Amino acid sequence: MPNSRGDVWTLAEVRDGAIHSVSWELLAWGRKLADKLGSRLASVVLGSGVADKTDSLIHHGADVVYVVDEPELATYRPDAYNAVLVSLVKEYKPEIFIASATTTGRTVMPVLYVDLETGLTADCTGLDIDPETKLLLQTRPAIGGNVMADIRTPNTRPQMCTVRPRSKRPLAPDANRRGEVIVKRGAAADLASIYQFLSFDREKAVGLPIQDAEIIVAGGKGMKNPKNFALLEELARRLGGSVGASRQAVDLSWAPYSAQVGLSGKSVTPKIYIACGISGAVQHLAGMSAADTVIAINTDPDAPIFRVADIGIIGNAMEIVPKLIDMCPGGCGRKGGEAR
Amino acid sequence: MRMAVLIKQVPATENIKIDEKTGTMIREGVEAELNPLDLHAVEEAVRLKERLGGEITVISMGPPAARRAIASAIAMGCDRGFLISDRKFAGSDTLATSLTLAAGVRKAGEFDLIFAGERATDGETGQVGPAVGRYLGASVFTYVSKVASVEGGRIVLERAVEGGHETVAAPLPALLCVVKEINTPRLCTLAGKMRARRTEIPLLDAASLGIPDAKLGLGGSPTKVVRVMYPQITRNGKIFSAADDPDGAVRAVFDLLREHGAIEEATSDAE
Numbered sequence: 083m084p085n086s087r088g089d090v091w092t093l094a095e096v097r098d099g100a101i102h103s104v105s106w107e108l109l110a111w112g113r114k115l116a117d118k119l120g121s122r123l124a125s126v127v128l129g130s131g132v133a134d135k136t137d138s139l140i141h142h143g144a145d146v147v148y149v150v151d152e153p154e155l156a157t158y159r160p161d162a163y164n165a166v167l168v169s170l171v172k173e174y175k176p177e178i179f180i181a182s183a184t185t186t187g188r189t190v191m192p193v194l195y196v197d198l199e200t201g202l203t204a205d206c207t208g209l210d211i212d213p214e215t216k217l218l219l220q221t222r223p224a225i226g227g228n229v230m231a232d233i234r235t236p237n238t239r240p241q242m243c244t245v246r247p248r249s250k251r252p253l254a255p256d257a258n259r260r261g262e263v264i265v266k267r268g269a270a271a272d273l274a275s276i277y278q279f280l281s282f283d284r285e286k287a288v289g290l291p292i293q294d295a296e297i298i299v300a301g302g303k304g305m306k307n308p309k310n311f312a313l314l315e316e317l318a319r320r321l322g323g324s325v326g327a328s329r330q331a332v333d334l335s336w337a338p339y340s341a342q343v344g345l346s347g348k349s350v351t352p353k354i355y356i357a358c359g360i361s362g363a364v365q366h367l368a369g370m371s372a373a374d375t376v377i378a379i380n381t382d383p384d385a386p387i388f389r390v391a392d393i394g395i396i397g398n399a400m401e402i403v404p405k406l407i408d409m410c411p412g413g414c415g416r417k418g419g420e421a422r
Numbered sequence: 423m424r425m426a427v428l429i430k431q432v433p434a435t436e437n438i439k440i441d442e443k444t445g446t447m448i449r450e451g452v453e454a455e456l457n458p459l460d461l462h463a464v465e466e467a468v469r470l471k472e473r474l475g476g477e478i479t480v481i482s483m484g485p486p487a488a489r490r491a492i493a494s495a496i497a498m499g500c501d502r503g504f505l506i507s508d509r510k511f512a513g514s515d516t517l518a519t520s521l522t523l524a525a526g527v528r529k530a531g532e533f534d535l536i537f538a539g540e541r542a543t544d545g546e547t548g549q550v551g552p553a554v555g556r557y558l559g560a561s562v563f564t565y566v567s568k569v570a571s572v573e574g575g576r577i578v579l580e581r582a583v584e585g586g587h588e589t590v591a592a593p594l595p596a597l598l599c600v601v602k603e604i605n606t607p608r609l610c611t612l613a614g615k616m617r618a619r620r621t622e623i624p625l626l627d628a629a630s631l632g633i634p635d636a637k638l639g640l641g642g643s644p645t646k647v648v649r650v651m652y653p654q655i656t657r658n659g660k661i662f663s664a665a666d667d668p669d670g671a672v673r674a675v676f677d678l679l680r681e682h683g684a685i686e687e688a689t690s691d692a693e
């Protein structure tokens with residue numbers, strides 16, 4: 083399809099009835115790609131009661147928003163989502179389609195690309211346009227971050243990938259930006275679903291899910307016992323952050339699996355990662371070495387975690403963490419529980 | 423219950439060493455093992471078999487050496503295994519792999535439940551499980567943290583998603599990509615190992631799967647790896663010794679946190 087290049091699309095993510103901030107991060111990536119291609123940037127929103135929530139997408143960089151607002155799409159149902167997206171892609175033929183590498187994005191896209199018979203690259207940390215071929219250059223880590231690969235999808239369209247949450251900051255919202263909102267009805271056949279959503283059990287944890295957190299206070303076996311581990315919760319609470327853990331700490335039941343950072347846990351990209359009593363095994367580094375700033379507290383001067391630390395403190399976490407807690411009495415940081 | 427488990431053989435991750443000089447991965451002497459996250463898929467199938475009865479088929483796509491991974495799954499309690507292997511599969515990306523695996527699953531039999539790990543520790547894409555499910559036309563569930571019930575042709579399960587767990591249901595056949603928290607895998611017993619040694623693992627090659635060559639391997643892969651880099655993860659940060667300078671260290675952290683707005687300049691205790 084030379085000379086009729088399609089648009090760049092992002093999949094907006096709706097959680098609890100609101101547009102989630104990962105959608106704006108995607109638009110920051112998408113804006114860069116669309117500008118380099120000279121094409122439009124569109125965001126796709128599927129959900130129920132979302133038709134009036136498109137402004138934030140335009141303010142964050144979208145030129146076009148496609149909305150499919152149907153009660154059947156109130157919760158994520160793989161078949162209905164997929165059928166609606168297949169219909170949209172076939173109608174509008176985007177050049178590029180990116181989603182966030184959240185649990186939803188990492189389910190929607192691998193089902194969709196099978197139907198579209200195109201390429202899909204997982205969990206990218208960098209995206210660009212190749213100046214010569216105008217192809218999407220997708221950069222992603224593999225083998226626990228020990229390898230970075232550049233990947234292209236030369237012959238099939240759309241070029242699809244998921245993008246690691248927090249790999250880019252959203253653009254500053256511009257309330258004066260105008261865009262086109264195209265409301266589509268879902269076809270009855272597309273909306274029919276064999277999946278039934280039964281309930282949602284919210285986890286009672288300090289702060290946001292670690293994938294969304296700007297600050298993570300993480301602990302390992304070096305915290306010695308659950309009581310000491312609770313110090314980290316206090317620090318996280320006061321900083322408006324969330325608690326992360328090494329596998330050892332999770333195996334010892336000091337933290338839930340949802341807090342595990344690393345190769346067999348979550349990959350996180352907070353602004354600040356505070357590692358307390360964590361040795362820094364390659365499998366742990368795999369999940370956190372992309373943090374903006376790493377602070378490490380460990381008694382062992384040779385602990386590998388110090389190699390990825392911006393600030394390292396050789397010392398006893400049980401002495402240092404309370405000092406950090408004392409620095410901000412009563413929770414003076416940014417408010418927890420909000421995306422940004 | 424007719425069950426299948428999809429497994430992958432991966433380089434043993436605890437042995438990953440990076441050559442400090444060249445920054446490349448040292449591959450010599452790195453042992454292969456069953457992808458650790460797949461152990462949970464095998465375990466869940468074995469538990470369901472213990473509860474509901476049935477048979478478990480292990481299926482792996484990979485080099486002939488992947489037979490060892492299949493054997494270790496059989497030793498944990500699976501019944502039979504198939505190896506999908508052919509030189510023509512070399513260079514498959516996740517789409518070509520999923521298409522090939524799905525054809526292998528069809529060849530291996532009919533299944534009510536198919537299990538896969540959340541992702542492999544080498545490629546780390548997590549794309550193959552759901553894509554195989556799509557090719558097979560099964561109900562697809564990712565991030566499965568608990569199987570609540572399998573009854574009357576319907577499965578109810580929990581998924582670990584951001585901020586909590588959701589309970590969902592769909593008809594069988596279903597493909598489940600399970601997360602680590604779903605169970606603790608058992609160790610294989612000696613009897614299991616002996617049984618695995620006796621179990622023949624038939625080969626499914628390209629010819630037997632009947633997929634056109636154009637859809638296989640590198641040629642059938644829409645994505646192309648154009649460059650591989652070995653990043654050095656070192657930051658050369660500032661290291662303090664709490665013994666020599668306890669306050670300096672804490673102050674440095676404090677300044678950094680304040681710079682990022684995590685701590686306000688004039689600390690108010692208003693909240």
Ligand SMILES: Cc1cc2nc3c(=O)[nH]c(=O)nc-3n(C[C@H](O)[C@H](O)[C@H](O)COP(=O)(O)OP(=O)(O)OC[C@H]3O[C@@H](n4cnc5c(N)ncnc54)[C@H](O)[C@@H]3O)c2cc1C
Nearest residue numbers: 302303304328329344345346347359360361365381382399
């Ligand atoms: C396939 C596979 C997947 C894995 N996946 C993961 C994963 O996802 N995430 C993960 O984290 N690990 C993972 N691991 C495990 C990993 O190899 C390490 O075993 C684990 O990260 C170690 O956890 P730790 O740092 O808490 O414990 P340890 O390695 O025991 O380190 C404890 C640290 O605490 C320090 N310490 C002790 N006392 C104090 C004190 N008073 N104050 C400060 N510091 C102190 C010690 O010096 C030491 O460095 C995986 C392993 C394998 C094989």
